[in-house]
Amino acid sequence: MRILFLGDVMGRAGRGAVAEHLPRLRKEWRLDFVVVNGENASNGMGLSGAHAKGLLDAGVDCLTLGDHAFDQKDMLQFIEGESRIVRPVNFAKGAPGRGHRMFTDARGRKVLVVQVLGQVFMKRAFDDPFSAVEPILKAHPLGGQAQAIIVDMHCEATSEKMAMGHYCDGRASLVVGTHTHVPTGDAMLLSSGSGYLTDAGMCGDYNSVIGMEKSEPMRRFITGMVKSRFTPATGEATLSGVFIETDDRTGLPKEIIPVRQGGKLQPSGPVMA
Secondary structure (H helix, E strand, C coil): CEEEEECEEEHHHHHHHHHHHHHHHHHHCCCCEEEEECCECCCCCCCCHHHHHHHHHCCCCEEECCCCCCCCCCHHHHHHHCCCEECCCCCCCCCCCCCEEEEECCCCCEEEEEEEECCCCCCCCCCCHHHHHHHHHHHCCECCCECEEEEEEECCCHHHHHHHHHHHCCCCCEEEEECCCCCCCCCEECCCCCEEECCCCEEECCCCECCECCHHHHHHHHHCCCCCCCCECCCCCEEEEEEEEECCCCCCEEEEEEEEECCCCCCECCCCC
């Protein structure tokens, strides 16, 4: 199964890049399933129902969220009627929506998508991510009920992301970090065969400070003073993420390839025969 995961969509530039590039990539790379983290798609803070619909219409099969899951208040209701959106499994007891869902690709194969929030350096105290994913993975053995399992680890600390990768090794097809908006260079297959990447990066304008127009973040770093709100950068965006091709029998990836398309970053992606 050919799976594409794209990191945090950042504002209008990120939404535009997904709409521009994804339909072509689905055809060229013969993608079976696409997961996109959309939690910064609406002005950098959360995801609105209208913007979620636009991303889904562009060819996204599943949207994951994050710590800003419900910053756009209409998502509280929208998520209840849209099964293709997954919020963090350990967000809060009683939160609307679900933290994991089983999907079916065009050929009838099952794909489980799980999202979980880390604890280290996060502004809010979330439940333990490791105990949150354990019963889900235990109930859905890889290569059995699910032909592929994707875990989106949304958190600040690279160490916590790496720990989750090793914790899920052999039980998930892909463990990929989101949230910090900077793509890392450590895409690899772990010792028990799972694909891993510390951070997928963002789908946004990299001529910025992690997706925001440079002036206000730089002012705060240099002077320590706040003048205005952060505003998402609107230049040409790069799609950043990761591609895996899995073995349907085991659910483990045969390869893992970083993805960067458009914008300022060096292009990267699978080469199709």
